Amino acid sequence: MAAKKFTIDDVKHIAQLANLVLSDEQLQKIAEQLSSVIGYMSKIQALDTKGVVETSQVTGLENVFREDVVDEKRMLSQESALSNAKNTHSGYFVVDAVLEE
Amino acid sequence: MLLDKTISELAAGLRKKEFSSVDIVTECYDAIEKHGKELNAFITVIDNTTALTYAQKKDNERTENTSPLHGIPFVLKDAYITQRIRTTSASNVLKNYIPQYNATVYQKLLDAGAILIGKMNMDAWGHGGSTENTDFGPAKNPWDTTRVAGGSSGGPAIAIAARMSAFAIGEDTGGSIRNPAAWCNITGLKVTYGRVSRYGTIAYASSFDTVGPMARTAEDCALLLELVAGQDPYDATSSPHKVPKYTQKLTGNIEGIKVGIPKEFFGQGLDSEIKKSIDIAAKKFESMGAKLIELSMPMFDYGLPVYYLIGPSETSSNLARYDGIRYGQGRNQFTPETMRRIMIGTYALSAGYYDAYYKKAQQARTLFIKEYEKALSSCDVLLMPVNPTPPTKIGELMSDPLANLLADVYTTSQNPVGVPSLALPCGFTTTNLPIGMQLVGKMFSEDLLLNIGYAYQQETDWHKRKPGILESP
Numbered sequence: 001m002a003a004k005k006f007t008i009d010d011v012k013h014i015a016q017l018a019n020l021v022l023s024d025e026q027l028q029k030i031a032e033q034l035s036s037v038i039g040y041m042s043k044i045q046a047l048d049t050k051g052v053v054e055t056s057q058v059t060g061l062e063n064v065f066r067e068d069v070v071d072e073k074r075m076l077s078q079e080s081a082l083s084n085a086k087n088t089h090s091g092y093f094v095v096d097a098v099l100e101e
Numbered sequence: 102m103l104l105d106k107t108i109s110e111l112a113a114g115l116r117k118k119e120f121s122s123v124d125i126v127t128e129c130y131d132a133i134e135k136h137g138k139e140l141n142a143f144i145t146v147i148d149n150t151t152a153l154t155y156a157q158k159k160d161n162e163r164t165e166n167t168s169p170l171h172g173i174p175f176v177l178k179d180a181y182i183t184q185r186i187r188t189t190s191a192s193n194v195l196k197n198y199i200p201q202y203n204a205t206v207y208q209k210l211l212d213a214g215a216i217l218i219g220k221m222n223m224d225a226w227g228h229g230g231s232t233e234n235t236d237f238g239p240a241k242n243p244w245d246t247t248r249v250a251g252g253s254s255g256g257p258a259i260a261i262a263a264r265m266s267a268f269a270i271g272e273d274t275g276g277s278i279r280n281p282a283a284w285c286n287i288t289g290l291k292v293t294y295g296r297v298s299r300y301g302t303i304a305y306a307s308s309f310d311t312v313g314p315m316a317r318t319a320e321d322c323a324l325l326l327e328l329v330a331g332q333d334p335y336d337a338t339s340s341p342h343k344v345p346k347y348t349q350k351l352t353g354n355i356e357g358i359k360v361g362i363p364k365e366f367f368g369q370g371l372d373s374e375i376k377k378s379i380d381i382a383a384k385k386f387e388s389m390g391a392k393l394i395e396l397s398m399p400m401f402d403y404g405l406p407v408y409y410l411i412g413p414s415e416t417s418s419n420l421a422r423y424d425g426i427r428y429g430q431g432r433n434q435f436t437p438e439t440m441r442r443i444m445i446g447t448y449a450l451s452a453g454y455y456d457a458y459y460k461k462a463q464q465a466r467t468l469f470i471k472e473y474e475k476a477l478s479s480c481d482v483l484l485m486p487v488n489p490t491p492p493t494k495i496g497e498l499m500s501d502p503l504a505n506l507l508a509d510v511y512t513t514s515q516n517p518v519g520v521p522s523l524a525l526p527c528g529f530t531t532t533n534l535p536i537g538m539q540l541v542g543k544m545f546s547e548d549l550l551l552n553i554g555y556a557y558q559q560e561t562d563w564h565k566r567k568p569g570i571l572e573s574p
Contacts, residue, residue, distance in 0.1 A: 011444070018417060018447040019424075020432055020440055033441055033502050037409070038448065040503055044406035044461055047468070054463035055470060057308045057338070058519035058544075059295045064337040074335075080201045084428030095426055 204301025221256025276512025283537020
């Protein structure tokens with residue numbers, strides 16, 4: 001795959017996937033920067049990885065289980081759980097509506 | 102100064118009542134008062150009345166059997182969750198965040214009786230190698246305040262170099278402990294992945310992140326690791342591997358140890374003074390009975406792409422939780438560097454590009470593991486530089502995102518593999534800037550790395566040198 005030149009539309013699409021809102025000025029700047037950084041990283045394409053399995057972690061551990069019991073030391077009170085929220089209502093977090101009428 | 106002493110010397114002095122914990126903590130606050138503002142190492146300084154009251158309490162309750170860390174002041178990179186104490190990750194996103202619980206590593210230190218005196222400046226979310234990508238102002242190198250301290254654990258390294266703390270806990274995802282350790286003339290250990298619990302650590306790249314000690318000596322790091330290492334039920338990736346008594350492994354004897362020198366790590370782009378200092382250190386190891394073995398690690402060139410494709414991919418996922426609803430501010434508060442890393446990762450994971458970038462990098466990661474296994478089958482440890490250059494001028498790296506990434510060239514390939522690495526002071530440039538080296542070992546070989554570091558520090562005094570600003574009135 002040849003090094004990619006990022007357009008404003010590419011960056012808008014990525015920003016949307018990443019849940020970031022960018023100004024026009026930022027979009028322009030990031031398009032250039034992504035072209036340069038991803039361009040450099042693209043040299044990995046030259047590496048022969050045919051038949052090589054992927055590594056996603058290096059612990060050698062799999063399926064680490066624990067007893068299915070409540071650890072009361074780790075439980076937060078409702079008041080404590082809400083203590084950092086900017087917007088609460090009757091003991092709940094307030095979020096933007098996701099459904100419209 | 103009391104803070105010139107190692108932790109075990111401080112512990113011995115406390116037991117013999119030659120000085121008190123109050124004396125040590127007072128020294129920290131004097132240094133903070135004198136140099137804190139200029140160096141900008143702290144994001145949050147714990148109120149000194151609180152810390153001194155705590156020190157007094159520790160002095161009163163000390164017995165023959167208390168931990169060597171009892172009454173010893175320390176600082177944390179601001180990536181560790183501390184109950185009721187603001188934790189920011191150096192980002193405006195968390196500028197008002199007050200955690201409800203403690204990170205395991207912090208809890209262990211509190212249980213041992215150590216005294217927290219500050220939460221330290223860093224590159225936000227660990228995204229950087231200079232402690233300039235921070236919403237709390239760049240941290241300054243105590244050896245030359247026009248230069249960066251390194252990063253991302255810059256604040257912790259400064260605090261140790263400038264005698265504001267006896268030790269620190271840093272976090273290393275791609276060099277974040279080793280890089281500032283080398284640039285500030287302190288000792289820092291990147292542990293084997295899983296050696297220390299990550300519970301309560303603000304995640305950058307979860308399969309690379311490691312929690313490790315930063316201190317004045319390898320001996321101090323051994324003492325600290327002994328306490329903080331081990332399996333934690335709250336972190337399923339923490340290792341069940343037995344924790345050795347690291348301090349008892351410090352024999353100072355490195356006779357017959359095989360030190361591998363991978364030629365690719367000493368090629369083009371490495372500053373000549375750094376190369377020379379590491380060559381001299383290698384000869385030192387030889388004179389102490391070690392054998393030097395030249396070898397080749399041809400995968401070297403692919404280290405940065407592997408790191409900068411997988412790291413940002415994981416960070417794009419980890420940072421997706423910051424939506425400003427349960428805690429923190431909105432996503433528009435991320436710095437440009439952090440937005441860039443989130444977007445690189447999002448792109449590498451996105452439909453149509455996943456195979457070419459993320460999957461490719463995960464395959465290359467397998468090849469890197471094999472490359473390190475091969476290299477470490479012909480020798481016991483690998484000797485490498487930490488930084489390609491001496492500390493850069495403030496602002497120099499921030500202007501060019503790619504140059505910023507390239508500064509991590511020697512420290513990024515160990516994290517995808519998981520192997521431990523010890524960074525040690527090994528010289529100075531002609532302009533009196535610190536130079537560090539790293540010793541990389543097999544998985545869970547911290548005991549060997551620390552013993553080599555200990556042996557080297559018995560024979561050299563680079564680690565004892567102090568920045569000039571400490572001498573000025």
